[in-house]
Amino acid sequence: MAGQSSSAAVAAPDLPENPQELAELTAKVMFDNDPASQALGLAIEHVAPGEARMSMTVRRDMLNGHQTCHGGFIFALADSTFAFACNSRNAATVASGCTIDYLAPGYEGDILTADAKEYSLAGRTGVYDVQVTNQDGKRIAIFRGRSYRIKGQVVGD
Amino acid sequence: MAGQSSSAAVAAPDLPENPQELAELTAKVMFDNDPASQALGLAIEHVAPGEARMSMTVRRDMLNGHQTCHGGFIFALADSTFAFACNSRNAATVASGCTIDYLAPGYEGDILTADAKEYSLAGRTGVYDVQVTNQDGKRIAIFRGRSYRIKGQVVGD
Amino acid sequence: MAGQSSSAAVAAPDLPENPQELAELTAKVMFDNDPASQALGLAIEHVAPGEARMSMTVRRDMLNGHQTCHGGFIFALADSTFAFACNSRNAATVASGCTIDYLAPGYEGDILTADAKEYSLAGRTGVYDVQVTNQDGKRIAIFRGRSYRIKGQVVGD
Amino acid sequence: MAGQSSSAAVAAPDLPENPQELAELTAKVMFDNDPASQALGLAIEHVAPGEARMSMTVRRDMLNGHQTCHGGFIFALADSTFAFACNSRNAATVASGCTIDYLAPGYEGDILTADAKEYSLAGRTGVYDVQVTNQDGKRIAIFRGRSYRIKGQVVGD
Numbered sequence: 001m002a003g004q005s006s007s008a009a010v011a012a013p014d015l016p017e018n019p020q021e022l023a024e025l026t027a028k029v030m031f032d033n034d035p036a037s038q039a040l041g042l043a044i045e046h047v048a049p050g051e052a053r054m055s056m057t058v059r060r061d062m063l064n065g066h067q068t069c070h071g072g073f074i075f076a077l078a079d080s081t082f083a084f085a086c087n088s089r090n091a092a093t094v095a096s097g098c099t100i101d102y103l104a105p106g107y108e109g110d111i112l113t114a115d116a117k118e119y120s121l122a123g124r125t126g127v128y129d130v131q132v133t134n135q136d137g138k139r140i141a142i143f144r145g146r147s148y149r150i151k152g153q154v155v156g157d
Numbered sequence: 158m159a160g161q162s163s164s165a166a167v168a169a170p171d172l173p174e175n176p177q178e179l180a181e182l183t184a185k186v187m188f189d190n191d192p193a194s195q196a197l198g199l200a201i202e203h204v205a206p207g208e209a210r211m212s213m214t215v216r217r218d219m220l221n222g223h224q225t226c227h228g229g230f231i232f233a234l235a236d237s238t239f240a241f242a243c244n245s246r247n248a249a250t251v252a253s254g255c256t257i258d259y260l261a262p263g264y265e266g267d268i269l270t271a272d273a274k275e276y277s278l279a280g281r282t283g284v285y286d287v288q289v290t291n292q293d294g295k296r297i298a299i300f301r302g303r304s305y306r307i308k309g310q311v312v313g314d
Numbered sequence: 315m316a317g318q319s320s321s322a323a324v325a326a327p328d329l330p331e332n333p334q335e336l337a338e339l340t341a342k343v344m345f346d347n348d349p350a351s352q353a354l355g356l357a358i359e360h361v362a363p364g365e366a367r368m369s370m371t372v373r374r375d376m377l378n379g380h381q382t383c384h385g386g387f388i389f390a391l392a393d394s395t396f397a398f399a400c401n402s403r404n405a406a407t408v409a410s411g412c413t414i415d416y417l418a419p420g421y422e423g424d425i426l427t428a429d430a431k432e433y434s435l436a437g438r439t440g441v442y443d444v445q446v447t448n449q450d451g452k453r454i455a456i457f458r459g460r461s462y463r464i465k466g467q468v469v470g471d
Numbered sequence: 472m473a474g475q476s477s478s479a480a481v482a483a484p485d486l487p488e489n490p491q492e493l494a495e496l497t498a499k500v501m502f503d504n505d506p507a508s509q510a511l512g513l514a515i516e517h518v519a520p521g522e523a524r525m526s527m528t529v530r531r532d533m534l535n536g537h538q539t540c541h542g543g544f545i546f547a548l549a550d551s552t553f554a555f556a557c558n559s560r561n562a563a564t565v566a567s568g569c570t571i572d573y574l575a576p577g578y579e580g581d582i583l584t585a586d587a588k589e590y591s592l593a594g595r596t597g598v599y600d601v602q603v604t605n606q607d608g609k610r611i612a613i614f615r616g617r618s619y620r621i622k623g624q625v626v627g628d
Contacts, residue, residue, distance in 0.1 A: 029222075036227035039218035061196035064240065065186075065311070070193035071252055072236045076229020083221065083228075094259075095228055096596065097568065097617055099413050101254040101441050101460060103434045120417045120453055125567065125619075127415050127456060139434055142441060144458060146415060146568055146617075148596075154222070253439065254411065254460055256570050258598050258617060260591045277574045277610055282410065282462075284572050284613060296591060299598060301615060303411055303460075303572060305439075343536075350541035353532035375510035378554065379500075379625070384507035385566055386550045390543020397535065397542075408573075409542055415568040468536070 015090070015156050019049045023088040027052070029155045030087060037080045040073070044084065050118030052084035058110045069106030077114045078130040078143035085116035085128055086147040087154050093126070096148045103139045111135040114143075124149040172247070172313050176206045180245040184209070186312045187244060194237045197230070201241065207275030209241035215267045226263030234271045235287040235300035242273035242285055243304040244311050250283070253305045260296045268292045271300075281306040329404070329470050333363045337402040341366070343469045344401060351394045354387070358398065364432030366398035372424045383420030391428045392444040392457035399430035399442055400461040401468050407440070410462045417453045425449040428457075438463040486561070486627050490520045494559040498523070500626045501558060508551045511544070515555065521589030523555035529581045540577030548585045549601040549614035556587035556599055557618040558625050564597070567619045574610045582606040585614075595620040 016022045027047040031037060037054075046053040056077045064070040079098060086093045106112055116130040130143040173179045184204040188194060194211075203210040213234045221227040236255060243250045263269055270290055277284040287300040330336045341361040345351060351368075360367040370391045378384040393412060400407045420426055430444040444457040487493045498518040502508060508525075517524040527548045535541040550569060557564045577583055587601040601614040 031222075033224075034222040034227075035218045035220045036230065037221070040229075061192045063192045064194070064237075065188075065191040065244075066249075066251070067190075070191075070233060070236070071240075071255070072197075072229060072233020073193065075232045075236070075255075076227060079227070079229045079232070080221075092223075094223070097256070097258040098228070098232075099254070099256045099458065099570065101434075101458070102252060103436065103441065119456060120415075122417065127417065142433060142458075144413065144415070144456075256413065256615065258591075258615070260593065260598065276613060277572075279574065284574065299590060299615075301570065301572070301613075345536075347538075348536040348541075349532045349534045350544065351535070354543075375506045377506045378508070378551075379502075379505040379558075380563075380565065381504075384505075384547060384551070385554075385569070386511075386543060386547020387507065389546045389550070389569075390541060393543045393546070394535075394541070401536075406537075408537070411570070411572040412542070412546075413568070413570045416566060 019089070022090055023047050023049050026088055026090045026154045027084055030084060036076070040076055042077065042080055045113065047084060047088055049088050050085060050121070052081050052088065052116045053113060054081040054084065055111055055113045058106050058108055058112060060108055063108060069110070071102060074102070074106060074112065074132055074141050075100050075143070077112055078132055078141065079145070081114035081116040082128050082130050082143065082145040085118060086126055090153050090155055091149050092152040092154055093147045093149045096146045098143060098145045100141055100143045102141050106134060106140050112140060176246070179247055180204050180206050183245055183247045183311045184241050187241060193233070197233055199234065199237055202270065204241060204245055206245050207242060207278070209238050209245065209273045210270060211238040211241065212268055212270045215263050215265055215269060217265055220265060226267070228259060231259070231263060231269065231289055231298050232257050232300070234269055235289055235298065236302070238271035238273040239285050239287050239300065239302040242275060243283055247310050247312055248306050249309040249311055250304045250306045253303045255300060255302045257298055257300045259298050263291060263297050269297060333403070336404055337361050337363050340402055340404045340468045341398050344398060350390070354390055356391065356394055359427065361398060361402055363402050364399060364435070366395045366402065366430045367427060368395040368398065369425055369427045372420050372422055372426060374422055377422060383424070385416060388416070388420060388426065388446055388455050389414050389457070391426055392446055392455065393459070395428035395430040396442050396444050396457065396459040399432060400440055404467050404469055405463050406466040406468055407461045407463045410460045412457060412459045414455055414457045416455050420448060420454050426454060490560070493561055494518050494520050497559055497561045497625045498555050501555060507547070511547055513548065513551055516584065518555060518559055520559050521556060521592070523552050523559065523587045524584060525552040525555065526582055526584045529577050529579055529583060531579055534579060540581070542573060545573070545577060545583065545603055545612050546571050546614070548583055549603055549612065550616070552585035552587040553599050553601050553614065553616040556589060557597055561624050561626055562620050563623040563625055564618045564620045567617045569614060569616045571612055571614045573612050577605060577611050583611060
């Protein structure tokens with residue numbers, strides 16, 4: 001993320017040592033630099049080392065021809081939440097591959113919440129599980145992401 | 158898709174018998190009823206029985222914190238193209254699960270093209286492969302979708 | 315499973331009504347009719363409605379060229395355990411697709427245990443998660459299976 | 472593969488420069504050191520840089536409770552073929568994750584053939600597609616594997 005003015009403003013010596021504070025700072029900087037998550041209307045509900053929870057309201061422009069939430073937007077919510085979880089230790093990390101299974105449709109106005117948990121992290125690669133539920137707690141989709149750590153940091157590079 | 162005025166206007170007796178004409182009519186009706194594909198700026202480049210090709214220009218509001226195209230939007234392009242391919246025979250069909258592997262990043266202004274081909278169709282279930290390339294022919298992602306045919310038709314129900 | 319003498323011997327009127335007893339009977343009949351699970355040396359550790367746990371000792375003839383357990387055998391253990399979980403209510407069910415992520419190698423003599431849990435079951439389709447660990451509790455692989463219920467019963471058809 | 476006597480016998484200076492000859496040598500050494508592929512009765516039909524084709528006859532001890540080929544053995548055939556393809560340039564490579572979709576059952580006595588092709592190779596990671604067909608050319612399964620190159624060589628280390 002080198003060259004982004006907002007991240008450049010946070011120098012490495014100023015990074016918090018507390019893992020929870022670092023996760024929160026990383027999430028804030030990531031979100032401020034992430035036009036897609038902003039345009040999707042995502043809200044960060046929770047972040048911690050290896051974890052993230054984000055929510056999204058299903059808008060009319062997210063509906064497909066069945067008048068249910070387009071799978072791409074359910075995926076985008078899960079994928080962003082996965083990204084926030086796997087970058088939460090401030091080591092720049094990208095997705096290498098993902099799988100999603102759809103369980104129930106989302107409708108206009110639904111508030112979907114994605115919960116990402118780190119299942120495994122070894123060397124440069126990790127596996128994360130993300131569960132997407134609606135406002136009634138009904139399971140909408142389940143997503144698994146494989147992460148790959150690249151060079152650099154989210155904040156402080 | 159029952160109850161949608163635009164599709165209700167096309168009565169079953171008027172459906173074309175020619176598979177290619179039916180695929181084109183189905184795609185047109187689907188797209189007209191698909192706010193998400195419209196909002197993503199997708200363009201239908203080609204449709205045929207079991208096939209579809211769609212393109213999308215990567216906009217600034219599709220960028221993630223790495224300033225590359227958010228995986229959710231690459232997925233959404235692939236997923237829509239998959240949907241147009243698997244509904245191309247006018248039998249209402251939904252996705253049951255999908256897998257995506259990212260191969261190279263997309264950048265702002267890139268024109269991404271997704272090509273969906275039917276790999277297998279047996280009974281109610283099918284498998285489709287979607288390849289996403291950029292304007293230079295570089296492979297950006299590969300997607301596999303499993304489809305499940307539900308009751309009803311896209312056009313004429 | 316029609317036509318198999320061992321299952322034909324258990325008539326429908328004799329099936330236990332208690333779900334746990336039915337799960338145990340189903341597992342027993344399945345295993346007795348499953349040459350592959352027998353040849354792999356699988357042992358059923360636990361079965362309950364929507365759940366199964368099976369173990370396998372890594373033999374020399376399961377090693378690949380890296381002298382670690384061939385991924386196909388780790389997969390086979392997970393896949394069998396998934397099958398026992400998704401057939402545990404005595405409704406004949408098959409796998410439609412599966413994903414596996416390898417986390418750590420297995421070695422000759424390791425005792426691998428697979429734990430399958432039903433994540434979702436709706437209509438004819440289900441999603442199951444299977445975790446494979448070794449004798450030290452180390453995670454070896456994670457597997458996700460999608461099931462599809464077909465006609466018939468495991469026992470009593 | 473360090474420390475294996477059969478591979479140690481082939482010194483680096485003796486490695487063929489021709490990619491096809493190197494692929495054939497690598498496959499031979501891998502197979503000689505792979506008890507699992509031998510025990511499965513796999514036969515190498517073809518190998519080339521980034522490609523492999525292997526066959527397997529479905530034996531009685533590969534049948535599941537439905538008296539069809541256990542998914543684990545179809546997977547093992549695909550997975551071995553993937554391994555031979557992704558190691559064909561003699562750079563030691565392992566699987567990080569795989570997906571399989573079952574299309575039709577295999578029966579006792581069927582000769583299943585797996586064809587692996589390299590779809591993408593960039594840096595340390597690759598994506599391979601493997602198609603499994605039976606003796607009548609019927610598609611039995613489709614498999615996608617992600618590879619990760621580790622240190623070392625198959626032959627000559």
